[in-house]
Amino acid sequence: MNPFTYQRAKDSAAALHSITAHGAKFLGGGTNLVDLMKDNVEHPTSLIDINHAGLDQITVSADGGRIGASVKNSDLANHAGIVANYPLLSHALLAGASAQLRNMATTGGNLMQRTRCYYFMDTAFPACNKRTPGTGCAAIHGFNRIHAILGQTDDGATSPHTCIATNPSDMNVALSALNASIEIVSPHGKRTVAVRDFHRLPGDNPSLDTILKPDELIVAVTLPAAKFAQHSWYLKARDRQSYAFALVSVAAGLELDGNTIKSAALALGGVAHKPWHSPEAERALIGKPANADTFKLAATTILKGAKGYSDNAFKIELAQQCIVRALTQAVEGAKA
Numbered sequence: 001m002n003p004f005t006y007q008r009a010k011d012s013a014a015a016l017h018s019i020t021a022h023g024a025k026f027l028g029g030g031t032n033l034v035d036l037m038k039d040n041v042e043h044p045t046s047l048i049d050i051n052h053a054g055l056d057q058i059t060v061s062a063d064g065g066r067i068g069a070s071v072k073n074s075d076l077a078n079h080a081g082i083v084a085n086y087p088l089l090s091h092a093l094l095a096g097a098s099a100q101l102r103n104m105a106t107t108g109g110n111l112m113q114r115t116r117c118y119y120f121m122d123t124a125f126p127a128c129n130k131r132t133p134g135t136g137c138a139a140i141h142g143f144n145r146i147h148a149i150l151g152q153t154d155d156g157a158t159s160p161h162t163c164i165a166t167n168p169s170d171m172n173v174a175l176s177a178l179n180a181s182i183e184i185v186s187p188h189g190k191r192t193v194a195v196r197d198f199h200r201l202p203g204d205n206p207s208l209d210t211i212l213k214p215d216e217l218i219v220a221v222t223l224p225a226a227k228f229a230q231h232s233w234y235l236k237a238r239d240r241q242s243y244a245f246a247l248v249s250v251a252a253g254l255e256l257d258g259n260t261i262k263s264a265a266l267a268l269g270g271v272a273h274k275p276w277h278s279p280e281a282e283r284a285l286i287g288k289p290a291n292a293d294t295f296k297l298a299a300t301t302i303l304k305g306a307k308g309y310s311d312n313a314f315k316i317e318l319a320q321q322c323i324v325r326a327l328t329q330a331v332e333g334a335k336a
Contacts, residue, residue, distance in 0.1 A: 001037050008049045015217055016187055018048045026050050026217060028070060028109035031101050036114065040123050041131055051106070055219055060085055065223035069108030073171065074099065076107060085226040088253055088265075091234035092174035098243045108218040111172060111182065111198065114209055115165040115273075116245055118143065129163050129206040137162040137206075145311040146245060149319070151272040153202040154307070163206030164309065166270055167199055168245045173269035174234060175221065176277045177251035183220040186213065195221070199274030209273075228253030228265055230333060235326040236269075237318055246270035248319045250326035254290060261285045266298060266327075271306075271319060278302040290331045292324060299323035 006027075009015035018024060023045030027033060036042035055070040060081030067076060076082060077093035093102065119125045119138040127138040139147050140157040144164060152164040175195040182193050198210055212218070232253040238244040246269050253265035264285040268276040281302035288294040299320045306316045 001040070002043045002045075004037075004044055005046045006049065007046065008051075009053045011053050012050075012055065012185055012217055012219055015048055015050050015053055016185065016215070018046070019215055019217065020187070021046050024048055026108075028106035028112075029072070029101075029104035030109075031097070031105045032109060032113045036121075039121055041121065050108075050217070055108075058082065060223075062225065064225050067107050067221045067223070069106065069218045069220055071107045072103060073097075073105045073107070073110065074102040077102065085229050086174075086178065086223060088178060088228060088232035088234055088251055089171070089174045089223075091232075092170040092236075092249075092251060095234060095236045095249070096170035107171070107221055110169050111175075111195075111218060111221070112210065112212070113167070113169045113172075116168045117147065117165040120165060127157070129160060129202075130165055131207070133205070133207045134160040136160070137164065139164050140309070143311055144309045146247065146270070147309065147312055148272050149306045149308050149312060149315045150268075150276050150303070151201045151274065152307070153204075153206065161202070161204050161206065163202035163273065165202070165206070165273060167209070167272070167274050168270075169275075170234070170236065170246065170249060170269060172199065173249055173267050173275045174251045175223075176275035177253055177265040177267035178228070179224055179265070181222045182218055183222060184212065184216050185219050186216040188215075192222075195275070196277050201273050206273075227255045227263060228330075231256055231330045232265070233326050233329040233332075235322050235329065237322055248315055248322050250319075250322045252323070252326040252330045254285070254327065254330045256290060256331070259290050261288055261290050261294070264298075266302060266323070268302065268319060268323075271315060276302070285327075290327075292328070295324040295327040296320070298327065 025044040055068040127136040136158040249269035255263040
């Protein structure tokens with residue numbers, strides 16, 4: 001780990017003033033950033049602790065919700081207003097990591113969580129376009145069980161653009177399905193970005209995970225008025241029951257009129273460089289009966305163009321089955 005300085009910001013203005021230092025990074029729970037520092041992947045010269053900057057409030061009303069960037073995952077998952085109105089988000093958070101990590105990890109940090117690709121995390125492997133742009137992608141012909149089947153850039157193992165890594169967050173998948181937004185501040189003002197637009201596909205620059213600029217700070221996440229409190233489900237398929245990243249996860253929400261679907265939310269995790277959302281798949285559900293045939297059609301739609309590799313081709317069929325199961329469970333109810 002390289003030497004670094006540490007400072008504690010008393011508010012967002014102080015945090016933004018400090019981030020102007022070259023190589024500075026914001027510190028939330030540190031559950032991802034500190035790991036990357038220990039593994040010699042990240043090399044910040046300064047850490048700016050924002051846990052005491054007044055960004056730890058949760059408010060929920062009939063019009064929606066607002067979650068401060070420093071809110072701990074465990075506090076958010078167990079907040080009465082979130083459990084009652086956004087059980088999909090609560091379920092996703094409780095499916096992530098361990099209780100100890102949830103007690104440390106923050107909302108803003110979860111949004112910024114970097115990939116857990118073996119080759120990105122291990123500097124003994126020199127080929128990683130995400131860690132060192134232009135070196136190629138070792139995962140293409142390596143062990144790629146946890147890697148992407150959608151939205152990946154696959155120009156060959158030695159291409160400077162190839163990347164088949166996945167976003168590892170459970171929270172991000174639920175927020176994408178719920179059409180949440182992110183409040184961002186910088187020395188130049190404020191802006192709001194949809195979660196669905198915040199994370200990037202690798203494109204021609206796999207080293208960038210999000211659209212956040214170096215001098216910007218996430219201050220809050222906002223949720224629209226709840227529509228899926230009665231019918232939602234988060235399903236996570238993984239290699240072991242706890243403390244494992246998703247092979248495939250599904251965030252599903254339905255608004256029903258009898259057995260007819262009035263509106264729908266559907267997003268996938270563990271399958272792409274960002275939470276995978278398909279408006280086309282949601283439209284395929286609307287106006288249809290809530291049954292297996294409808295759910296299979298949505299699964300086929302959202303997985304259009306999926307491509308597997310030597311160790312992860314099974315994910316395509318797994319994702320189809322998970323989508324149908326999650327939507328079926330959503331019909332039964334979020335508290336089933």
